[in-house]
Amino acid sequence: MSREKTKGMSIIVKTITRLTVGLVLLYGIYIVLHGHVSPGGGFAGGVIITLSFVHLVLAYGKDTALKKLSKARASFLENMGAILFLSIALLGFMGGYFFSNFIPKGEPFHLFSAGIIPISNIAISLKVGAGLFSIFVALVLLKLKPTSEKKK
Amino acid sequence: MAVYLLCLVLFSLGIYCILRKRNxxxxxxxxxxxxxxxNLFFILVAYRMGGRSPILSEGATIKNMVDPLPQALVLTSIVIGLATTALLVAIAMKIYEKYGTFDITKIKELKG
Amino acid sequence: MVELYILLIFMIVGAIIAIEVKDLLSSVVAVGAVGLALSIVFLVLKAPDVAITQLVVELLCLIILIRATLKRDLPFSTSGRWFLNTMITIGFIIVLLLVAAKSFTDLPPFGFPIMRVASHYLNNGLSQTGASNIVSAVILDYRAYDTLGEATVLFTAVIGVLAIVRRIGRKKVGEKVKEEDE
Structure with missing residues (x-):
């Protein structure tokens, strides 16, 4: 077996990860989209989406996960989330004031309801998920080498 | 009342750890x-005796719900706490890289 | 409310273990136990949104802390003015406890909050925002400025981490830098 194959954890962890990582990502998306009718919301869903990628990093090593979502793309997604949230807020001037709920409310207790709240949830989840993933990648890639002994 | 005091004991344990430890x-x-x-104190203040969680359901007319406002504040506070913890860990790892130790009494060259 | 007291005492014991144990990895794992117990406390206190968020945030926090503590030594120094420092700290904490316990008598009793603002949210939230989850309606409609400020703080924290971790130095002419060295 080559060097590349043995990177990461053992084959048991890799097999289980291949089965569960999609489910974790799907559960995060579910939590985000149903944030206004059930417990959850953008914050929790964003962190769950981050945890699915962190799961991939822990099991397969950082190269496989960075191929799926690189650091530059994570930063881009985070900025997109911030800009989306701010533009929703600015579009509220169509209804009269900052953050006004200008989209029709729809029928309550259904998925497509509550005006701007689901779109804001998606923006928040992009922001939180991509931001925390870029923090995690930055901390993982930091290679420590203490230099104080060499100086003295 | 005793619940508030237990929560305060937890807070003072955290303060003791910040002030006294060297690592x-x-x-x-x-x-x-x-x-x-x-965070726990905010949620404790919001609790209502025999209350229900603040999520409406179709056709139900439950009126004794807990206070949703401190829950909303704590929800943002938790995520901010994670981000600031990550910032602290990044600073700590750079200090370890520069001085080779986590002990704050061994760090003498404060000039950087 | 017996389970609330049991969980709170468990959290205090976990915090004492996390503070006093000498191994760093054990300390971090004890903090993880305290955070998971806190998630159950939120669930007992009827706050399911906060409980979900606390659970997943605790996992990510634990992973980051374990990343920071792996393969590190622990120089445990008790030198210096041990007695004086401990006495000053304990005195400070006793003063804090006395003042807080005196000021707690002005709070409403546990279980009977003042809900002047919240009753408006609970009565009119569904008709004004259309969201059946009142907490979601509060953070994204009534008080969306808070969420905007939170997004700003998170953005600043990400910028701070990326700036601290960055390698300092100038690129040579024609030198290719890999992504993991940036």
């Missing part, structure tokens, strides 16, 4: 414990 990771642990205590 940077221990100081971060103290910050995390104090933050937990503050």
């Amino acid at each position: 940077i990771i221990k100081i971060i642990v103290g910050v995390i414990i104090a933050e937990y205590a503050v």
Whole structure:
């Protein structure tokens, strides 16, 4: 077996990860989209989406996960989330004031309801998920080498 | 009342850890414990005796719900706490890289 | 409310273990136990949104802290003015406890909050925002400025981490830098 194959954890962890990582990502998306009718919301869903990628990093090593979502793309997604949230807020001037709920409310207790709240949830989840993933990648890639002994 | 006091004991444990310990990771642990205590205090103030969680359901007319406002504040506070913890860990790892130790009494060259 | 007291005492014991144990990895794992117990406390206190968020945030926090503590030594120094420092700290904490316990008598009693603002949210939230989850309605409609400020703080924290971790130095002419060295 080559060097590349043995990177990461053992084959048991890799097999289980291949089965569960999609489910974790799907559960995060579910939590985000149903944030206004059930417990959850953008914050929790964003962190769950981050945890699915962190799961991939822990099991397969950082190269496989960075191929799926690189650091530059994570930063881009985070900025997109911030800009989306701010533009929703600015579009509220169509209804009269900052953050006004200008989209029709729809029928309550259904998925497509509550005006701007689901779109804001998606923006928040992009922001939180991509931001925390870029923090995690930055901390993982930091290679420590203490230099104080060499100086003295 | 006794619940508030237990929560305050947790907060003072965090303060003790921040003030007394010499290791940077221990100081971060103290910050995390104090933050937990503050979040817990907000939720304790919001609780209503025999209340229900603040989620409406179709056709139900439940009126004795708990206070949703401190829950909303704590929800943002938790995520901010994670981000600031990550910032503290990044600073601690750079200090370890520069000085080779986590002990704050061994760090003498404060000039950088 | 017996389970609330049991969980709170468990959290205090976990915090004492996390503070006093000498191994850094054990300390971090004890903090994880305190955070998971806090998640159950939120669930007992009827706050399911906060409980979900606390659970997943605790996992990510634990992973980051374990990343910071792996393969590190622990120089445990008790030198210096041990007695004086401990006495000053304990005195400070006793003063804090006395003042807080005196000021707690002005709070409403546990279980009977003042809900002047919240009753408006609970009565009119569904008709004004259309969201059946009142907490979601509060953070994204009534008080969306808070969420905007939170997004700003998170953005600043990400910028701070990326700036601290960055390698300092100038690129040579024609030198290719890999992504993991940036």
